[in-house]
Amino acid sequence: MSRDRLVDGNDPRTDRAPDDFPPDRPATRLLHDDYVAPSPFGGLNVAVHHASTVSFPTVAALRARDVHNETGYTYGLHGTPTSFTLAARVAALEGGDHCVLVPSGLAAIALVDLALLTSGDNFLLPDNVYNPSRDLGTSLLAGFGIETRFYDPLDAASFEGAIDDRTKLAWLETPGSVTMEVPDIPALVAIAKRRGVLTAIDNTWAAGVLFRPFDHGVDLVMHALTKYPSGGSDVLMGSVTTRDLALHRRLRAADMRLGFGVGGDDAYLMLRGLGTMAVRLRQSGANGLALALWLAARPEIAAVLHPALPSCPGHAIWKRDFHGAAGLFSVVVDDAIDEGRVDAMIDALRLFHIGFSWGGVHSLAVPYRVGLPGGPARPVSRWPHRGTLVRFYAGIEDAQDLIADLDQAFVRLAR
Ligand SMILES: Cc1ncc(COP(=O)(O)O)c(C=O)c1O
CATH class of the missing domain: 3.90.1150.10 (Aspartate Aminotransferase, domain 1)
Known part of the structure; x- marks a missing residue:
């Protein structure tokens, strides 16, 4: 519309200025009020928190924040009351103490690999492993100079034979994806411990219930929560649980660097499914x-x-x-x-x-x-x-x- 058709700053089609809101400033009132909801609220379920921004009461509180401390909040990506509650519940399910949630089971596998491996290292996969895990190793990780070695999960000698002084991690899976072989996890873990190799297990089939990896000395338990915990075929999520705080901190640090995170609605659906x-x-x-x-x-x-x-x-x-x-x-x-x-x-x-x-x-x-x-x-x-x-x-x-x-x-x- 040409300038000369505006009369007194008004739009001639409506006879009103574009910002002709009432004088009591609704734009601010839509965002700010002094209402404090009564608490506690007796609903049975955890509240769904949606957040990217987390606000701090003072600058001093902002400066004092510790992003690694899971008893406080910094940024929606790094945890909300909803996601921390779910993480605590998954850790309890697995019999562990600390848990990182990520957007899929495969992301949980990738998180373990990226957190614990670096160029020049090698790591072990069972030869019947969940195929995308194999693909991650032989494509992306190979490009980073990380070698993937395969072992026969039914043969402890093949497992031990694949280990050398550059082996930093051994994946276990029980039963094997698709072909269903059940390996002797205690025997494989005993070898890994003797050789100073960390063990991580894909415990998805057992749903954290039917097999208890921490009782057998496994260091990290990965679970595709997408499967039984969700139960609705409608949410993707993965978890990595540990009993070791130092290991958890390594995972958390990698998780933050990668920018993995889970949304409030997905975390809520997962909590509902777990019940x-x-x-x-x-x-x-x-x-x-x-x-x-x-x-x-x-x-x-x-x-x-x-x-x-x-x-x-x-x-x-x-x-x-x-x-x-x-x-x-x-x-x-x-x-x-x-x-x-x-x-x-x-x-x-x-x-x-x-x-x-x-x-x-x-x-x-x-x-x-x-x-x-x-x-x-x-x-x-x-x-x-x-x-x-x-x-x-x-x-x-x-x-x-x-x-x-x-x-x-x-x-x-x-x-
Ligand atoms: C044994 C196992 N591990 C991991 C995954 C990966 O889970 P997601 O689909 O959440 O990436 C799957 C998915 O099919 C699986 O069957």
């Missing part, structure tokens, strides 16, 4: 076992890789060290049945969804090509099967309905 996790885990575990037993009796299935069944490598270790089984397991289909028919069987499932991120209330099925590009890391040389692997996750539906669904879909394996 029902034990009940969901029981139902999912019981359903998983019912499905595994049904599958074990089917002629189309060559092997059921469920830690609670003797057909799973490391079953005796599971029996010795675990407090139960989760609902995630795999089967190997008879190698006379080609991959196309296995895909058709999965497509025919009505209750099971086809998807990767497990731990929610819905059942899932996913095919994998073990040892092939994009498949789980375990080398074909240490993989005795030739048929297609299918990973099942049992949700919390009625087990009879899940079995009936498998039964109708299995017809496709015969065609």
